[in-house]
Amino acid sequence: MSDANASPAYLRTEMLPSAAPPRRQEGLLGWLRENLFSGWLNSLLTVLSLVIIWSLIRHFWPWFAHSVWRANSLAECRQIITQTWGEGATGACFAVIRVRWHQYIFGFYPRAEYWRPILTLGLLFIALAPVLFSVNANIRRWVLAGGGLLCMVLLAVTASPDWTVVLVWALFAAALLLAEYAPMRLLMVTALYPVLAVWLLWGGSPWYPFMLLMGFAVGYGVSALVPRGVSALTGIAVTVLWWIFLAAPAASLATLILPLHLPVVQSSVFGGFLLSVVIGVSAIVLSLPLGILLALARQSNMFIIYSLAVVFIEFIRGVPLITLLFVALVLLKYFLPPQTHFDLILRVIIMVTLFAAAYMAEVIRGGLAALPKGQYEAADSLGLNYWQAQRLIILPQALKISIPGIVGTFIGVFKDTTLVGLINLYDPLKGISDVVRSEFTWKGIYWEPFIFTGAIFFVICFSMSRYSMYLERRLSREHR
Amino acid sequence: MKTTVFLGAAAVSALIAGAGFAAEGDTLAQVKARGELLCGVNPGLVGFASPDANGNWSGFDISFCKAVAAAVLGDASKVKYIPLTGQTRFTGLASGEVDLLARNSTWTFSRDTDLKLDFIGVNYYDGQGFMVPKSLGVSSAKELDGATICIQTGTTTELNLADYFKANNMTYQPVNIDSNSEGEQQYLAGACDAYTTDASGLAATRAAFANPGDHVILPEIISKEPLGPAVRHGDSNWADIARWTLYALIAAEEYGVTSANIEELAKSSQNPEVQRLLGTTDDLGKMIGLDKDWAKRAIAASGNYGEIFAATIGEQTPIGLARGLNAQWTQGGLMYAMPFR
Known part of the structure; x- marks a missing residue:
């Protein structure tokens, strides 16, 4: 006030360096304080949790630590445990996994043909990579390399013939090269995959499934030739006609020209994870499009389509999966002509697909309902027709919203495949375990198979869940 | 739309695959045409039905399936084992999924009548x-x-x-x-x-x-848990084949016919009952639509009843079951084969 121009006695011209936080709030100590001991209640809960974890470990650790991996029977396991750890010691007998793991993976699939499911799995990676990882080339590379490595390991442990190893090497090298330079070409594998998988797994001639697939191509081709108004109907009609009248002769003709043939493998020998994955993947892949159609139908203004969709969805959701599986097993047989051979696995896939599709439809309907009405109106005001609007505006947004629900349904479907154990198929969880236990050498084994199958289920389901999180991150637009 | 197309395609392919089926009701003709016996078995029960690490089935019930296949088709290996759970076993038989049910099932009144099964005998008296x-x-x-x-x-x-x-x-x-x-x-x-x-x-x-x-x-x-194989109601000839195959196994033990000495006895046995059983004299097989050697093949497949019992669940196996009620009637048990004549 006295002298405006007088300089103050002391003026700091630069910022102080920030001081270190108090010792108690940094480093490990700080982290512990903040996360585990931030109040008396939290401290109590932390201590309680630690006690529980400790007692669990103390209880189960010896059992794991005493695991026996090399033995030929449960009695031998017990003997080894007693010898090594003294009288009364308990231990896991993972030797059963060592001896019988191939049945948990392949069921009763003939041993000499193990390379076929393995190759099918490898091709699954190649077929899925361009679809699931269409944007990120780096992840695609890793997924392909990982798939290749997994196949190599499986081929090695199943002692498959050398030429199959060379084949898989060549296949994955080609796939990796294609993925680098022309990833869209890989979609060819994706399109052909159903035929390849059916042929490899069941054997016989590839031409009949190929000609069934060709039906779509023929139908599409014809629908492109005829006038727009009737193109869709004509396409469907041509496809069905092709299936009924021309697919079989065309397949025989193709067999004459190029007789590809693999030894036939009956559905009845499928088991273990092979069965679960075949049913799970088919049902997952088929139920998504079916679910989308059902969800759209349920939103439709057309009375019959709407009613049919509602009845179908509510009926399927009101019936337990087990009931549908029993229908597939028993009831269908009464309706079909005697001695009709309608493959049990195919019946189960159809039922599981219908079941999953109904749930999928509701999940996607949730996504559709979450979109603001403005989006529909915007699509209309652009002059888009129904399918254009759905494809370009509505579904991309609705599906993105529904991703967690969709993947949740996928995981549920995959885990539900173990229910087929109740209808005479050898699921990995119970069916194969019962088989293993039915031999006297392994009677009495209980937890070890559960742990083994549980671990594999966890890996697969966890991968699906991580993928859904990746997809959500990749598709999140609003926060950019 | 998509659903119906898919189902249609599946049904069509099923029809194509299933063309040329035998007349319904004649199980023997169906089995012969198929060249394979569909045998419903337990998915896994120690001693009775158990697939090993290579998927080869063995066990007490399995041996009976093999005997029937040997009698009917001449080859004990021509059996397809269809695992049936406790809930699906009877519907599986009724719906034609299997020709024969050898799945440690108790013979009871309601199962025999209401469920339309025909139990063809008892192969194990349990309790x-x-x-x-x-x-x-x-x-x-x-x-x-x-x-x-x-x-x-x-x-x-x-x-x-x-x-x-x-x-x-x-x-x-x-x-x-x-x-x-x-x-x-x-x-x-x-x-x-x-x-x-x-x-x-x-x-x-x-x-x-x-x-x-x-x-x-x-x-x-x-x-009382009399366990026995069963077939569908309404095909008595097939039931006869299954029943007499079981009796052949039991009778073989009674007369001392084993898988080891069967060839020799077929040639040289002086016992008229054995001669009839093994087709040396009478042609009993013709009466049930089979050939002369049917019983001989059935016994040769896994041995007579006693041999099967001893190899799968008997006292020499880890399961160690005594014969008890399942001994021959001559030994104080209940196993009693009707006469072959």
Whole structure:
């Protein structure tokens, strides 16, 4: 006030360096304080949790630590445990996994043909990579390399013939090269995959499934030739006609020209994870499009389509999966002509697909309902027709919203495949375990198979869940 | 739309695949046309039906399937084993999924009549028993008043248990279990004082324990469980084939015909019954639509009844079941083959 121009006695011209936080709030100590001991209640809960974890470990650790991996029977396991750890010691007998793991993976699939499911799995990676990882080339590379490595390991442990190893090497090298330079070409594998998988797994001639697939191509081709108004109907009609009248002769003709043939493998020998994955993947892949159609139908203004969709969805959701599986097993047989051979696995896939599709439809309907009405109106005001609007505006947004629900349904479907154990198929969880236990050498084994199958289920389901999180991150637009 | 197209395609392909089926009701003709016997078996039961690490089936019931296949098709290996769970076994037979059910099923009135099965005989006389830990200090089922008992739900054993305790004016606490393996776990973990199931199952279970000596099987057998193969109602000739194949196995033991000496006896046996059985003199096979050597092949497949019993569940095996009721009638058991003439 006295002298405006007088300089103050002391003026700091630069910022102080920030001081270190108090010792108690940094480093490990700080982290512990903040996360585990931030109040008396939290401290109590932390201590309680630690006690529980400790007692669990103390209880189960010896059992794991005493695991026996090399033995030929449960009695031998017990003997080894007693010898090594003294009288009364308990231990896991993972030797059963060592001896019988191939049945948990392949069921009763003939041993000499193990390379076929393995190759099918490898091709699954190649077929899925361009679809699931269409944007990120780096992840695609890793997924392909990982798939290749997994196949190599499986081929090695199943002692498959050398030429199959060379084949898989060549296949994955080609796939990796294609993925680098022309990833869209890989979609060819994706399109052909159903035929390849059916042929490899069941054997016989590839031409009949190929000609069934060709039906779509023929139908599409014809629908492109005829006038727009009737193109869709004509396409469907041509496809069905092709299936009924021309697919079989065309397949025989193709067999004459190029007789590809693999030894036939009956559905009845499928088991273990092979069965679960075949049913799970088919049902997952088929139920998504079916679910989308059902969800759209349920939103439709057309009375019959709407009613049919509602009845179908509510009926399927009101019936337990087990009931549908029993229908597939028993009831269908009464309706079909005697001695009709309608493959049990195919019946189960159809039922599981219908079941999953109904749930999928509701999940996607949730996504559709979450979109603001403005989006529909915007699509209309652009002059888009129904399918254009759905494809370009509505579904991309609705599906993105529904991703967690969709993947949740996928995981549920995959885990539900173990229910087929109740209808005479050898699921990995119970069916194969019962088989293993039915031999006297392994009677009495209980937890070890559960742990083994549980671990594999966890890996697969966890991968699906991580993928859904990746997809959500990749598709999140609003926060950019 | 898509659904119907898919189903249509599936149905069409099924029809194409299923073209040329034999007339319904004639199981023998169907089996011969197929060249394979569809045998419904337990998905896995120690001693009775069990696939090994290579998927080869063996066991007491499996041997009967093989004998029938050998009699009908001339080759004991031409059997397709269809695993059937407890819930699906009878519908599986009724719907034509299998030709023959050899799945340790108890012959009861309602199953024989209401479920439209034809039990063709008894290949194992079983009965329900109890197993208790030795430390419980119980020596008779009559002392189990108030005990907790592990019992498999949805089986005849559950009903038998209730009947038995009611008849003896006792009470019990059931611990419901879903499968044999779960029952073993519960029992070993001390969730129940006693475990009850068929005596053959108890013996196998006890033999697989770490310390079998710590457990005793009580002497009381509280029910009759005659286990036998079954076929569908309405095809008596097929039922005859299955029935007489079983009798052939039992008779073979009675007359001392084994898989080892069968060729020799077929040539040189002076016993007229053996001669008829093995087709040396009369042609019995023709009367059931088979050839002369049907019984010979059936016996040669896995041996006579006694050999099958000894190889799969008998005292030399780890399961160690005594013949008991299943001995020949000449030895004080119930196995009695009707005469071959």
